[in-house]
């Protein structure tokens with residue numbers, strides 16, 4: 001059986017999620033009986049493999065995960081990573097043409113609408129992407145479902161990507177460049193939606209919140 005330890009060994013050099021974060025997720029899943037998982041942003045699929053390994057250890061659950069179609073060009077890509085770790089049966093990767101926001105719309109419109117116990121949100125950290133993304137994810141979470149936001153202190157002004165693309169940075173006002181958009185979503189949108197902000201994990205840049213029952 002593939003475990004967190006197996007994934008850590010097989011994908012040792014691959015970014016991004018690390019074993020300590022995966023072990024935290026394992027604890028959260030066990031404490032909250034998490035089975036149906038949604039992930040926003042898989043990149044190479046390392047976090048997807050860790051999440052799938054936790055579900056495999058539990059012998060229950062499935063992960064639906066979304067990234068851009070261009071993620072197929074990553075070396076390795078998510079399909080290769082899941083084959084290598086023997087976890088493909090636990091994961092449905094969705095490849096968005098433009099943005100996960102439209103793929104979330106497809107999930108919301110599907111009948112029956114899928115419902116998730118947990119969402120790991122780790123993609124598109126701008127105000128527009130995370131703010132609208134969280135509103136859409138809320139429509140897919142069960143009452144009492146959990147939302148784990150990554151990169152609570154990310155900003156455009158400290159992003160290596162935006163440093164390499166000044167023409168994109170210039171589209172944002174100075175205060176938006178300096179802002180911490182994921183934290184703004186945590187502070188403004190989650191309370192508005194009635195979420196309980198359970199706790200932050202500063203060492204991991206995580207914030208964990210629960211949808212109202």
Ligand SMILES: C[S@@+](CC[C@H](N)C(=O)[O-])C[C@H]1O[C@@H](n2cnc3c(N)ncnc32)[C@H](O)[C@@H]1O
Nearest residue numbers: 016017041042043046047067068099100123124
């Ligand atoms: C930090 S990486 C994810 C890392 C992964 N969760 C892990 O820990 O192994 C963020 C990902 O979000 C994706 N992303 C950003 N904006 C997106 C959007 N609007 N739609 C789909 N994917 C997006 C990027 O393509 C990138 O692969």
